[in-house]
Amino acid sequence: MYFYGNLTVSRGRLFKEINTLKARNVKLLLENKKFSSLIQENRKLRKLLNFQKQHSIEIVPLNVISVVPSHFRRAIIVSGGRDIGIKEDAPILDEDGFLTGRVSKVYYDYSEITLINDPDFYITVKINDSLGLLKGTLSGDLKVFYIDNKSDVKSNDKVFALSYNTHSDFIAGVVREAKDSKSSFFMNITVKPFSKPYPHKTVFAVK
Structure with missing residues (x-):
């Protein structure tokens, strides 16, 4: 007691x-x-x-249903497809407005999203006044191809993904390293993405 x-x-x-x-x-x-x-x-x-008002675009939220099971892919399945006007190659943004993937396949009521760290990911990008092709890698960093050695691209330059459907651009990351290549006409450019591909509960498609 x-x-x-x-x-x-x-x-x-x-x-x-x-x-x-x-x-x-x-x-x-x-x-x-x-x-x-x-x-x-x-x-x-x-x-x-x-962000949507500034860019005069429509942004549609998509719920993540599942992750595509693969050792070599980085892709997710989301709710919403042709039924809500989702189109292939549409940019996919994370909740902070950073590029995190693109629509790779569209079905009636769901879609497959290829994330930026998937080897099959690609999108046209602009760095300063130079255009190139951004591609994903399993390491997490991204690579930019087809930018001329004489281009004014350097570390810490921002990388913008281009959407020709909406005539808008979206920030993808920042140049980690940019070197002239001695074996080709194009620079070796490594990009650090701003978006973290996992985990996502919701992503946003640009229409």
Whole structure:
């Protein structure tokens, strides 16, 4: 028995009250995390809406259904296809507005997205005034091909993916390394992507 002034509390009752308080504390922590997460998500959605207005484009949210099972692919399946106007080669953005993939296959009510770190990923990009082809690699870094050795491309230059369907560009990453090639007419350019391909719950198609 424990004595607190004029109150007598059994050990079992005391432990029960302590555990109840602990449970309430955990619940409050979870609610606080959920609230913080909702605030963060709301901010990101507002950012995307502003992005959409600035670029005069339509951005459609797509829920990720599954990951394509493969050791050599980096692709996901998303809800929404021809039924909502999704088209092949449409750029796919993450919740921060960074390029994270492109639509590779479209079905009636779902689509396949090839992510930027897939070896089959490719898209036209612009670095300063130079155009090239951005390709994915399993290592995580990206490669840019067909930019002339004489081009003014250097480390830390931003890389913009081009969408000819919408006449817009979307930031893909930053040049990590740019070197002239002695064996060809084109530079060796490595790009660090801004988007993290995994995990995604929702991605955004550009229409």
